[in-house]
Amino acid sequence: MSTTIPYHSPDLFEKRTDSNSQVAVDFRGYTIESFLNAYRECGPVYRTQINGLEEIIIGGLKANDEAWRRPDLWSYSEAVKVFREELSDLHLTQLDRELHRRKRRLLNKAFKTSSVMENLPQIAEEIQRGIEALAGEEVELHEALMEIFTRSQSVSSIKEKIPDEMVKKMVAFEEGFLGALFLKDTERASIYSRAGYKEIKNEVLTYLHGIILKRLEGNRAEDLLDTILHQRTSNTMEPLSEKELIYDAYLLLIAGTGNTSKTLCYCLNELASNPDWTAQLLEEIGDFKVDSMARGMADFPLLKATIMEAERLFPAAPVLPRVPAEDMDFIGHHLSKGSHCLHMLTLMHFDESIYEDPFQFKPQRWVGHSYPKQAHGTFGGGSHICLGMNVARIQMPITLGFLLSNYNITVTKPPKKENYKFPNEVDSSTVRMNIRLKRK
């Protein structure tokens, strides 16, 4: 039987500033501490207003379990309609049910662990080359890493010599697009309608279309796009169309690079202030080589723990919008079709009953210990779990491995969410962090 959803006064939520939260990331602009208090008071489901909008907040182990176990109850297309508006109604992130299952099945070949690992040497070499090019000068690391990750995808997922200028445009497009993702409708529309943004987006999508056309004309390459295009499927499954392949090419080359980079920036900043742990890590990493990770993370328990801790403490997408596709019972509460919900998928990262000293960077907590799946929400869960998780989890340790084994790193400006001018006129937000690398 459904019970009334408790109400939590919006006045009790605190806007995050640099001084009032123990976590560097914000949760829709508010402190995670306020959401933890609300959870303790009201439980896993409650009503409130966030940034002036009526929302139903869901969070906690049970809520994660239930939300991820029954994906068909949610309308992803409604919740993330911005992807539809900006990247077409064919884009994976906004598909539901059978349409979503078809697309995940068709893309799976390029994103499963074995496919990503097949390209390990090429990915590692490209990341190493990219890092070497940064040495000596003060660099803005966030976007530099995004460029490196796009390049590393261009030697594995879609083998294509992409001009430097185009890589920069891909990063600018991704940052401009994602920076405005969760703004209010009118603010977002004003950013996406700027001439500069539209121009870059158009150039990037036209470039991706060009790649797809060449492949559809019969050009082959030994890459994951080729694998997807020429896989055997059942007769009943509609093959990927020319139009949807453009957005699939975006997934193979560009998507998620900002999230991967953001996680690493925060991680490096933490390592800089944890010299004891970093010293142990350096010892484990030793002289990091391209083939170091041929056995996955088996030889690198401390490196793995470092990444897990960075994922926990600095989730790139800590809160996601959700919309019930139909009236439903959600752990004893009635949620109406179409209501606005915010899923606090990473709330439990900061719950002390699960993670001791949850606000501290303590990678050692992961060594020889695991936590419930529902308590680690960094990549989401269920059938919509992050498509690029395996890519990110290979790029992050390789990058850290090369950086730490070969360079002394000085953080000259710690990671911070900042407004930036895009392009030359409009404010949006991204993460900025400056470092200087000195070859050891």
Ligand code: HEM
């Ligand atoms: C550390 C890096 C990353 C983080 C923290 C991250 C986080 C997430 C999260 C939280 C979701 C939502 C899952 C849900 O709705 O339950 C997601 C979905 C997604 N991510 Fe990532 N992501 C990362 C990197 C990447 C990369 C490298 C790609 C490249 C393809 C990518 C592509 C996607 C796609 C396509 C989806 C939608 C999946 C679907 O709806 O089926 N992400 N990601």
